[in-house]
Amino acid sequence: MIRPQYELLDTGESLHDVHEDMSLSASRFAAFADMTASEIAALMGIVDRPRDYPANATIRNEGDAANQLYFLRAGWVISSIILSDGTRQVLKVHFPGDIMGAPSLPLAASAENLRTVTRATVCIVSKAAISQIFSTMPRLAMLFFLAAQEERLLLMDRLSSIGRQSGLSRLAGFLVHVHDRLRIAGISVDTSFELPLSQELIGDVIGLSTVHTNRVFKELTTRGLIERRGRTISFPDIDAVRKLSGLPERVIDRNAPWLPPPSP
Amino acid sequence: MIRPQYELLDTGESLHDVHEDMSLSASRFAAFADMTASEIAALMGIVDRPRDYPANATIRNEGDAANQLYFLRAGWVISSIILSDGTRQVLKVHFPGDIMGAPSLPLAASAENLRTVTRATVCIVSKAAISQIFSTMPRLAMLFFLAAQEERLLLMDRLSSIGRQSGLSRLAGFLVHVHDRLRIAGISVDTSFELPLSQELIGDVIGLSTVHTNRVFKELTTRGLIERRGRTISFPDIDAVRKLSGLPERVIDRNAPWLPPPSP
DNA sequence: CGTGCACTTGACAGCTGTCAATGCCGGTGG
DNA sequence: CCACCGGCATTGACAGCTGTCAAGTGCACG
Numbered sequence: 207m208i209r210p211q212y213e214l215l216d217t218g219e220s221l222h223d224v225h226e227d228m229s230l231s232a233s234r235f236a237a238f239a240d241m242t243a244s245e246i247a248a249l250m251g252i253v254d255r256p257r258d259y260p261a262n263a264t265i266r267n268e269g270d271a272a273n274q275l276y277f278l279r280a281g282w283v284i285s286s287i288i289l290s291d292g293t294r295q296v297l298k299v300h301f302p303g304d305i306m307g308a309p310s311l312p313l314a315a316s317a318e319n320l321r322t323v324t325r326a327t328v329c330i331v332s333k334a335a336i337s338q339i340f341s342t343m344p345r346l347a348m349l350f351f352l353a354a355q356e357e358r359l360l361l362m363d364r365l366s367s368i369g370r371q372s373g374l375s376r377l378a379g380f381l382v383h384v385h386d387r388l389r390i391a392g393i394s395v396d397t398s399f400e401l402p403l404s405q406e407l408i409g410d411v412i413g414l415s416t417v418h419t420n421r422v423f424k425e426l427t428t429r430g431l432i433e434r435r436g437r438t439i440s441f442p443d444i445d446a447v448r449k450l451s452g453l454p455e456r457v458i459d460r461n462a463p464w465l466p467p468p469s470p
Numbered sequence: 471m472i473r474p475q476y477e478l479l480d481t482g483e484s485l486h487d488v489h490e491d492m493s494l495s496a497s498r499f500a501a502f503a504d505m506t507a508s509e510i511a512a513l514m515g516i517v518d519r520p521r522d523y524p525a526n527a528t529i530r531n532e533g534d535a536a537n538q539l540y541f542l543r544a545g546w547v548i549s550s551i552i553l554s555d556g557t558r559q560v561l562k563v564h565f566p567g568d569i570m571g572a573p574s575l576p577l578a579a580s581a582e583n584l585r586t587v588t589r590a591t592v593c594i595v596s597k598a599a600i601s602q603i604f605s606t607m608p609r610l611a612m613l614f615f616l617a618a619q620e621e622r623l624l625l626m627d628r629l630s631s632i633g634r635q636s637g638l639s640r641l642a643g644f645l646v647h648v649h650d651r652l653r654i655a656g657i658s659v660d661t662s663f664e665l666p667l668s669q670e671l672i673g674d675v676i677g678l679s680t681v682h683t684n685r686v687f688k689e690l691t692t693r694g695l696i697e698r699r700g701r702t703i704s705f706p707d708i709d710a711v712r713k714l715s716g717l718p719e720r721v722i723d724r725n726a727p728w729l730p731p732p733s734p
Numbered sequence: 735c736g737t738g739c740a741c742t743t744g745a746c747a748g749c750t751g752t753c754a755a756t757g758c759c760g761g762t763g764g
Numbered sequence: 765c766c767a768c769c770g771g772c773a774t775t776g777a778c779a780g781c782t783g784t785c786a787a788g789t790g791c792a793c794g
Contacts, residue, residue, distance in 0.1 A: 238576055268718070272723075287626060287627075287630045287718070289630055289634055289635065289716045289717070290713070290716040290717075290718075291635075291716055293634040293635075294634070295629060295630035295633045295634050297626045297629060297630070308619055308622075309619050309622040309623050309626060310619075311615075311616060311619045312502055312616040312619055312620055312623075312722050312723060313623075313720060313721065313722060313723055314721060314723040315721065317623055317626065317718070317720060318626070332728070333726070333728040334728040336612075336728075337608075337612060337728050337729060337730045340604075340608045340609075340611050340612045340615070340730050341608040341730045341731075342608075344601075344604045344605040344606075344608070344611070345604075347604050347608070347611050347612075347615070348600075348601060348604045348611075350615060351575075351604070351611070351614060351615050351618060352575060352576040354615060354618035354619060354622065355572055355573050355574075355575045355576055355618060356576050357622055358572075358573040358618065358621055358622055358625060359573050359576075359577075359581055361622060361625035361626065361629060362551065362561045362573060362581065362582070362625065363551075364629060365559060365561060365625060365628060365629050365632065366551045366553055366559035366561070368629065368632050368633045368677065369559045369632045369676075369677030370553055370557040370558070370559050370677060371553065371555075371557075372781075372782095373781075373782070404739090404740065404741090405740075405741070405742095406740080406741095412633075413632065413633030413634060414782075414783090415782070415783050415784075416740095416741090417742085417743090417782090417783070417784075417785090418781085418782050418783070420741065420742060420743085421742090421743090421782090423741095424742080424743095449554070452553045452554040452555055453553070453554075454532070454551070454554075454581075456577060456581060457577065457578060457579065458576050458577060459536075459576060459577055459578040462597070464596070464597040464598040464600075464601050465601060466601045466604050466605045467605075636749075636750095637749075637750070668771085668772065668773090669772075669773065669774095670772080670773095678750075678751090679750070679751050679752075680772095680773090681750090681751070681752075681753090681774085681775085682749085682750055682751070684773065684774060684775085685750090685774090685775090687773090687774095688774080688775095
């Protein structure tokens with residue numbers, strides 16, 4: 207619970223570089239529909255200059271003014287809540303391309319802590335910019351809406367996992383989930399990936415104590431379901447791990463006919 | 471897990487009656503901003519004829535075609551997921567005024583089971599109707615978006631509760647939550663309310679077994695934190711229960727200046 | 735080479751799940 | 765009116781998953 211000191215570092219990169227990376231975000235929306243050039247351009251227009259944060263830095267705390275959103279360009283960031291007894295629950299692990307801070311959109315004070323895990327690059331997105339999108343690009347607004355519903359699905363799945371399954375299944379589900387997201391983001395290509403999260407943090411994600419998280423890690427390893435080399439996790443048989451997680455698969459209905467017509 | 475037979479009952483009510491009740495929904499959106507007449511009219515336009523379901527009836531199952539949404543006019547409905555080991559997690563308890571089925575909007579197959587608890591009245595809302603709103607009423611679309619973010623907040627809070635707190639705190643949090651929602655909906659006026667949910671179902675909400683849910687109910691009662699008369703729950707000291715839940719309070723930023731301008 | 739952090743392990747307690755039995759109550763058929 | 769029945773609530777006994785406390789190990793870093 208110690209909050210380290212840090213300085214904001216300006217990357218000195220041009221907006222052009224940001225825009226190149228904005229395709230990351232477009233690819234998240236592109237999960238729902240093929241994006242038009244004007245929609246990609248509109249997304250490019252809402253981010254400001256990128257800022258770098260070191261590892262373990264606070265971007266925004268619970269209770270801080272929630273007057274903006276963030277676009278994560280690079281690095282890993284976690285969203286968490288601290289309960290009144292001081293325990294922490296990690297709500298989401300953010301990957302490059304994610305928009306962060308959206309749940310606090312209806313609130314004046316932020317509901318969540320946003321904290322970097324690794325070095326990270328973040329752009330600010332104003333609330334007014336989102337409004338601008340809603341006013342001018344109905345289909346893109348709908349894609350924002352669909353992304354919010356997808357986030358609900360993720361929370362629903364994690365709620366089911368934590369509420370009704372053993373620690374072993376929870377960890378299995380989390381590891382497979384991270385792997386899948388990294389593949390979608392193009393960061394991982396095979397059935398292995400690097401996991402820069404401490405076991406304490408993973409415990410805060412899946413609702414287990416640090417010690418028990420370690421025990422469950424050991425159990426997964428002993429059973430041959432995962433292999434660990436340093437912070438690299440690999441799956442000898444990912445389908446077995448997926449099955450152990452107990453979670454259903456979700457298939458997105460891309461380019462659904464009921465979507466608003468694309469902007470020119 | 472037995473699915474009772476039931477028949478759809480046509481209420482024979484006119485659309486006019488539905489529209490009267492649509493103010494329920496408007497009041498949910500009205501939590502974010504004052505609604506204009508045209509926005510309320512637009513909401514009225516998206517529902518079809520109401521249908522009645524008896525208690526314990528299935529509205530839609532996991533895996534069914536997710537080609538529409540539902541508007542709950544009266545009664546209690548639960549949304550749940552069945553995991554591969556057959557256990558159930560209740561994701562949300564829906565109250566009158568709720569839009570149901572939205573998380574499955576990006577999917578072809580429904581992610582959740584929607585099942586009535588009490589007799590309920592439901593109207594169908596087509597996906598295309600939502601698109602129509604997004605295309606013509608930007609501010610109302612933004613209110614839909616804010617409602618989705620609010621649902622994320624609710625899931626985040628329940629995730630924290632289930633992931634990091636004792637059964638006692640979880641039940642306390644759930645009871646206070648239901649009470650608060652019923653007050654907002656105008657169904658409850660004081661610090662008591664009727665809870666038509668079995669303890670088994672409540673256990674599926676807060677991630678406890680039936681037996682332990684009962685033990686925790688007893689403990690809350692013994693401590694004098696709640697009183698039970700039949701299915702009526704009352705709080706002698708609701709603030710004490712709220713505190714026990716460990717959850718933070720959320721304050722909505724109504725009529726935020728960054729919202730799109732209202733439609734005429 | 736000392737320090738700090740994360741990981742690991744053992745011992746033990748306790749919260750929670752499971753199994754089983756009982757009681758309560760409203761609905762139903764005789 | 766009364767016996768029977770099914771669903772739900774309640775309770776006891778016991779097992780086991782998970783948390784807590786404590787100590788040891790390994791490794792990166794100054």
